[in-house]
Amino acid sequence: RFGLQYSQGIINGSNARCIALLEVFKQLIRDYSTPPNEELSRDLVAKLKPHISFLNQCRPLSASMGNAIKFLKKEISCLPDTLREEEAKEKLQDTIDKYLREKIVLAAEAISRSAFEKINDNDVILVYGCTCSGEGGRQLCSDSPLGSTSPTVSCSGRPRREGRETLHRLVRKGIHCTYVMINAISYVLPEVSKVLLGAHALLANGSVMSRVGTSQIALVSKAYNVPVLVCCETYKFCERVQTDSFVSNELDDPDDLIVLRKGQAQLGGWAENKSLRLLNLVYDVTPPDLVDLVITDLGMIPCTSVPVVLRVKNVDQ
Amino acid sequence: RLHGRSEESDQQESLHKLLTSGGLSEDFSTPYPPLRANVIEAINELLIELEGTTDNIAMQALEHIHSNEVIMTVGYSRTVEAFLKEAARKRKFQVIVAECAPFCQGHEMAVRLSKENIETTVMSDAAIFAVMSRVNKVIIGTKTILANGALIAVSGTHTLALAAKHHSTPLIVCAPMFKLSPQFPNEEDSFHKFVSPQEVLPFTEGEILAKINVHCPVFDYVPPELITLFISNIGGNAPSYIYRLMSELYHPDDYEL
Numbered sequence: 263r264f265g266l267q268y269s270q271g272i273i274n275g276s277n278a279r280c281i282a283l284l285e286v287f288k289q290l291i292r293d294y295s296t297p298p299n300e301e302l303s304r305d306l307v308a309k310l311k312p313h314i315s316f317l318n319q320c321r322p323l324s325a326s327m328g329n330a331i332k333f334l335k336k337e338i339s340c341l342p343d344t345l346r347e348e349e350a351k352e353k354l355q356d357t358i359d360k361y362l363r364e365k366i367v368l369a370a371e372a373i374s375r376s377a378f379e380k381i382n383d384n385d386v387i388l389v390y391g392c393t394c395s396g397e398g399g400r401q402l403c404s405d406s407p408l409g410s411t412s413p414t415v416s417c418s419g420r421p422r423r424e425g426r427e428t429l430h431r432l433v434r435k436g437i438h439c440t441y442v443m444i445n446a447i448s449y450v451l452p453e454v455s456k457v458l459l460g461a462h463a464l465l466a467n468g469s470v471m472s473r474v475g476t477s478q479i480a481l482v483s484k485a486y487n488v489p490v491l492v493c494c495e496t497y498k499f500c501e502r503v504q505t506d507s508f509v510s511n512e513l514d515d516p517d518d519l520i521v522l523r524k525g526q527a528q529l530g531g532w533a534e535n536k537s538l539r540l541l542n543l544v545y546d547v548t549p550p551d552l553v554d555l556v557i558t559d560l561g562m563i564p565c566t567s568v569p570v571v572l573r574v575k576n577v578d579q
Numbered sequence: 580r581l582h583g584r585s586e587e588s589d590q591q592e593s594l595h596k597l598l599t600s601g602g603l604s605e606d607f608s609t610p611y612p613p614l615r616a617n618v619i620e621a622i623n624e625l626l627i628e629l630e631g632t633t634d635n636i637a638m639q640a641l642e643h644i645h646s647n648e649v650i651m652t653v654g655y656s657r658t659v660e661a662f663l664k665e666a667a668r669k670r671k672f673q674v675i676v677a678e679c680a681p682f683c684q685g686h687e688m689a690v691r692l693s694k695e696n697i698e699t700t701v702m703s704d705a706a707i708f709a710v711m712s713r714v715n716k717v718i719i720g721t722k723t724i725l726a727n728g729a730l731i732a733v734s735g736t737h738t739l740a741l742a743a744k745h746h747s748t749p750l751i752v753c754a755p756m757f758k759l760s761p762q763f764p765n766e767e768d769s770f771h772k773f774v775s776p777q778e779v780l781p782f783t784e785g786e787i788l789a790k791i792n793v794h795c796p797v798f799d800y801v802p803p804e805l806i807t808l809f810i811s812n813i814g815g816n817a818p819s820y821i822y823r824l825m826s827e828l829y830h831p832d833d834y835e836l
Contacts, residue, residue, distance in 0.1 A: 429791065433791060439791045439792075441793045442793070442795075444680070444705050444738075445679065448734075473705075474703070475705030477709060478705065478708040481741050506709075507709035508710075537699055538689060538693035539698075541700050541701065541702040542703065543709055546708065
């Protein structure tokens with residue numbers, strides 16, 4: 263059921279997906295019962311595999327989900343054999359809850375707080391797409407009496423138009439907003455003082471993997487000398503390296519690009535035309551020199567410190 | 580062609596001549612019978628030139644596109660369409676078209692190109708930087724060329740130009756000479772034209788419309804440093820040469836209309 267929701271795009275955004283995944287795993291563990299003559303730890307890991315590959319087929323796993331699964335597998339295999347089944351299951355569910363709380367919820371709050379320090383009064387901020395962490399920062403500073411004067415520009419790209427969601431949320435909080443499409447950023451940027459972006463994952467060479475269009479915004483902001491701040495929780499850091507957006511990316515439904523204009527779709531018959539293809543990428547990779555600061559729950563770090571954080575995390579575990 | 584000034588002296592606008600010319604010497608109130616015929620002849624010449632510009636530009640296509648290239652373009656331009664169609668007769672290449680939200684003219688361009696069996700791919704504007712690493716050349720059309728070599732082109736072109744510069748991809752602008760304007764850009768905001776923001780955020784999203792601003796600019800300013808080459812009906816030029824061409828095309832009195 264989760265797979266269906268997930269592949270349809272009802273659950274969207276890397277944080278939401280990870281939270282939903284962990285909830286599903288908790289459910290799975292609750293319903294699980296060890297068959298006789300089997301060890302809990304080994305068997306549970308084996309049981310998880312087909313589920314994971316099913317989810318992978320619905321939609322490729324995100325980096326955050328990959329990290330969560332790795333963590334879970336490690337926890338399961340570290341379970342001491344002396345525990346009874348009930349206790350083991352309890353313990354696992356507790357660790358999942360703790361992971362959820364620490365890495366996702368509290369991290370988001372820490373990021374909001376740090377972002378709040380960086381946003382001054384009368385700053386005009388550009389937000390792209392719909393990011394939980396970027397928005398959290400924005401909302402937090404709107405709650406304080408000082409911050410509510412900073413106007414925000416919400417930018418949105420076709421075909422997903424996630425900027426609209428951000429727009430609604432911010433307006434509900436009473437923040438003064440402007441809405442533009444991504445092709446208008448050259449017009450808006452001279453008046454913007456900071457750009458807040460969210461990330462899907464941070465790669466080990468410092469590149470930021472995020473919603474398609476983010477790299478463009480970072481590029482144009484650099485040309486106008488506007489600082490680019492990326493908000494990302496540490497559990498999204500991953501070991502992969504990627505230099506461009508083609509090597510491994512996700513393709514979305516190409517029919518989303520078709521637009522109805524005066525009741526007629528220009529690209530209506532594109533499947534029959536063998537010279538015509540539609541490309542709808544989901545992610546893109548921003549090179550580290552276009553990003554000025556990464557705000558994480560561990561503090562504010564430059565992009566190039568990502569491998570350091572990864573190393574420290576591995577040493578801890 | 581005006582009575583009183585010969586063509587050669589118009590073009591040699593050296594500083595010396597400007598200083599010593601001493602103002603207009605002819606009197607515009609004297610009747611000049613052949614004027615009407617002259618003007619009609621000049622207009623006819625202009626018409627012929629205008630009709631032939633697209634073909635002239637397209638004839639240069641083969642020199643610039645070679646086989647197995649990936650070419651990127653944005654929006655819909657008839658000049659670029661003719662250019663690419665002419666090249667497709669002898670060479671095989673691929674084209675990536677960035678649709679130009681919110682009007683999505685790129686869709687029409689893609690459909691027309693694919694009818695000529697050119698392999699075309701349509702993608703969203705947001706993916707311009709993402710695919711730029713695979714692109715060999717960027718060819719675009721424009722609305723206007725300004726006197727310093729800058730462009731006023733459809734919204735989104737500035738992003739495209741910056742991405743091309745970042746990846747060191749040549750940016751070629753195909754535009755006929757009549758698009759050249761004698762004005763220099765005074766301030767970047769002075770030329771903007773906006774259209775109804777309904778395209779961006781439809782009126783059906785009514786409740787929040789009162790609390791937000793929506794912008795929908797039609798044009799973008801692209802500075803001359805980002806452009807590699809202008810291809811026009813008189814040949815290829817660098818952006819730094821445009822100011823000279825302007826002096827050939829416009830009489831100095833006409834710079835400020």
